[in-house]
Amino acid sequence: MTLLASRDEADRTAPPARGTPADPRWVRPSLAALLLATAVLYLWNLGESGWANAFYSAAAQAGSLSWKALFFGSSDAANAITVDKTPAALWVMSLSARLFGVNAWSVLVPQALMGVGSVAVLYAAVRRTSGPAAGLLAGTVLALTPAAALMFRFNNPDALLVLLLTAGAYCVVRALEKASPRWLALAGVAVGFGFLAKMLQAFLVLPAFGIAYLIAAPTSLGKRLLHLLGALGATLISAGWYLAVVALWPAADRPYIGGSQENSLWELAFGYNGLGRITGDEVGSVGGSPNGGWGGTGWDRLFGNEMAGGIAWLLPAAAVALAAGLWFTRRAPRTDGGRAALILWGGWFVVTAVVFSYMGGIIHAYYTIALAPAVAALVGIAGTQLWRARGNPAAAGTLSAGIGLTALTAYLLLARQSDRLPGFAIAVLVAGLLCAFLVFFASRLPDVARRLVALGALVTVLAGTGVYTVATAATPHSGALPSAGPDTGRGMRMGGGGLLGTSLPGDELAALIRRDSANYTWAAATVGSNNAAGYQLGSGAPVMAVGGFNGTDPAPTLEQFQEHVRKGRIHYFLGEGMMMRGETGSDAAERIAAWVADTYEPTTVDGVTVYDLSR
Template sequence: MTLLASRDEADQAAPPARGRPADPRWIRPSLAALLLATAVLYLWNLGGSGWANAFYSAAAQAGSLSWKALFFGSSDAANAITVDKTPAALWVMSLSARLFGVNPWSILVPQALMGVGSVALLFAAVRRTSGPAAGLLAGAVLALTPAAALMFRFDNPDALLVLLLVAGAYCVVRALEEASPRWLALAGVAVGFGFLAKMLQAFLVLPAFGLAYLIAAPTSVGRRLLHLAGALGATIVSAGWYLAVVALWPAADRPYIGGSQENSLWELVFGYNGFGRITGDEVGSVGGGGNGGWGGTGWDRLFGSEMAGGIAWLLPAAVIALGAGLWFTRRAPRTDRGRAALIVWGGWFLVTAVVFSYMGGIIHAYYMIALAPAIAGLVGIAGTRLWRARGNPAAAGALSAGIGLTALTAYLVLSRQSDWLPGLAITILVAGLLCAFLVFFAARLSDAARRLVAVGALVTVLAGTGAYTVATAATPHSGALPSAGPATGRGMGPGGGSLVIGGQGGQIVRGGPGGGLLDTSLPGDNLAALLGKDSADYTWAAATVGSNNAAGYQLGGGAPVMAVGGFNGTDPAPTLEQFQEYVRSGQIHYFLGDGMMMRGETGSDAAERIAEWVAETYTPTTVDGVTVYDLSR
């Protein structure tokens, strides 16, 4: 649990019943410093990660060249197949690339700015219910969460998702002030567009938002239900318009929907990227059905070696914050906005944490960014409330326990990497336990001593997560599986993204300089020149199995490359017959081998059949270590 190092009690007074709280003079410069520091943290050396996740960078490149590719989120400008997500995040990146050219900065900077915007919106939301100091604390916790620094410096859809969900929470807080259906509908719009960034994951916040309004909105039960129905309608319209357009668009005139087996966005939403993530039954998944290769489930999953570094630092504090906050507001009026805020952030935290802990399908460490705003909101609200109530032994005890557990968590996480800043773990543990002891007796200390203890506790509990966040920002990340923390080389560790999985129901065979299932390599100079030569005479300069292989060749050669089989190579797009027709009509110049193939019980074998047909029909040559088949001969 973090606490507030304040100027005096007047600066920490609760906000007025409605509207924007009056800020002490020191709040605005403090907020400006927080946002500036966040911007520096997220923007500094941003280009060091290169194309970051080349899968999305290639799609942004395609969107910068073709409006159709932008709208559908196609992997290539010739619109063979889409990425396996709804494309809202790609809209932002593609427009930036259109304005500023296709380069790592134009693609990554929007995510960094989304991070700064998320911190600002979180501050604004928490300030309205718990005061500006609580807002500053919440914003600082979000900015210093390693998973947040990882994703706000990367080009995955998670950055836009978090920004929109925080915006939705802010709108709910505004709606609670005067039972405003307009603000509640805007919250629905924000969540709906969050769906267009990462589909059903956006809806995990809806129970918390709805429950908070149903309990605390200052109007009758009937009006509350009516307002919630309107907001649900706004959510459905904001999310569903795109699904309807894609469903009504003639399939022959749009790209294949990547990640689906039936060329259906509805299948993608409710199957591979929907309930399949919960059950593990994901057709075409790299792990196969039934929790194939995605780690054990359970309450302690978020403290595991893969997840902990990104999010575990303040998890115990958030649990204590929620419990203590609800206990101390148990006798407050129904419309108490402080308790309503705890329901908003606490419900967000609990639902998302439970789903992440027990889902049996695909899950990655960077998903944990979705927990960061909720943890930050809880810590900011309850931390300042408990500090103000430190004369109460129960409040002092809860605050002290939060600080001690945070120090212990930091010690345990840092001890797993004993070769990185080896003295930091024990220093935080000792300082944290000392601060926890002093905070329990803070009400008996002088003003000067109390402020010193507050500052020491604040610095101590943020030291571990802060150091890990800075290390995350200083480490270049690439590939499909980035992890928070200091550089440890490629692979499952921080900074890396390369991974070969042989999971239940599938065997992945990969090789060659082109990359593989979860990583990407740019082509050598000779191959890049070959792909660019005469590319205007073909619809696709080349084709290869797997989206990450195609992405590297496309970014390096600058011309459309068909991703046969989509991301995993298991989508039936194109079929062998369709591919043969493309070749006969002179639309594909080269086929690039040595890529990735998935064979197993799930998904289509069309990509495998295409690769075999090409190898049997055409004579291979080798360019920069890559097997090349000239399909024009």
């Protein structure tokens, strides 16, 4: 981003030529320290979260026992139904469980390592266009984003998604250097496998990747279009092979596709987990408002009480960074690497933020981790470049404004936690405004004072998000809907569970489920995947999740369930069959629960209603 470089300064932190390995001696120790600190932050006391999201932990347990369950992402080793996602993240967890046993660490550590890898890959991507200082700042911001600390210490698919998309962005940066179709195709492969982690959400980065290459690749327009076509083919192949295999596999010889109404992975990918998330028309969904909504939509959604703590700390700074960077590089050559990087990361940031702000379907606060790499890259790139150009009043004023705006944002967010952090919010605001003032005049200060101002501004900018990130990492999180911040974990319960809660069986119930379990395909059945997950993890025996995650999938039907019972495949039915149901989806689970209650005598074990289907 040469247009931002001040004429009177060629300091040692200026970026090297793209692709060159020449870095100052302080870079490698600094990077090693960053990665080590990130590993400590994401791994420390990780086991306190237990099974975290038991829904995925149970599927990892199933995959550790059955290769078919691993391949399809089944909820249980007997392969009744899959989770409601494509299973790439489960492949990693299941293999880890096969190697190290089924326990909290084997399930959660892979995600923490993905977090360290994401920081490293983001550093590498930003460094190639903007230098090692920018890369280190970007990596630090990513590591200290609360939503990142939450998800890299949890076992949802988001950790793998972010790692793959960040790797895809790195590949695009490499492709832009010499108009490399190979690197661009690798970016497509990374996004395609991101689809296998969390379906269509992975494709939100494609407009940014494509536009950056189309504008800035150093080759003719025809070749740029041809390269993009090849990369799109690589994306479709790396994402579509799995959909094709599942579609061609005989339905009777595989588990039911959870989250779909027609036992179709295509329906799941492009309906419930696809366009339905945008429109709110998600057949089988429950929760949200009565008309299917999930909270108010609008430009300020990411600053609302639910989502702000995870991601909002540097959102205004990222917006300022993007606008300023594009303005200062408006006269740069078409192939300018700095501007191409801004288009790449800025496009990722804008498209994802707009979709999250206005989507009408299911959305949860932890989704915002998908914004973290783009926000971090923009702050790293523009922050270091504006500092280098501080002799320019426009650059100094923009950097000063960004610091002040970040301090104000941190104050507003920390004020919501004033009972936990008394006085800290005001301290951050005052320090931030002071640093913003001093930064504007930094070019006139002596070297030592200037360095102190830079250090103070950096600490102030990261103070709010850093404290909130540490609080997030220090809090155990479990359940289906974790949130960033202190004391927001949702613990697993003993006894009855629910749609979004997970039930752990007491000792007596766990022993009952295990009793003679080898003589049955499923030791027990219960409505809803979270209920089934707790019983399965607590007993170690396969438990059928009737109706899938929401209890609204037609799997099994009443007739199929009755056939399983007649053939002695299911031992117990657990719970009263109470569930939440939306206005759409199958009522098969309700019918099964009603039939069981009408046909069998109930008993109560550890507070849970139990029906013995073998009688």
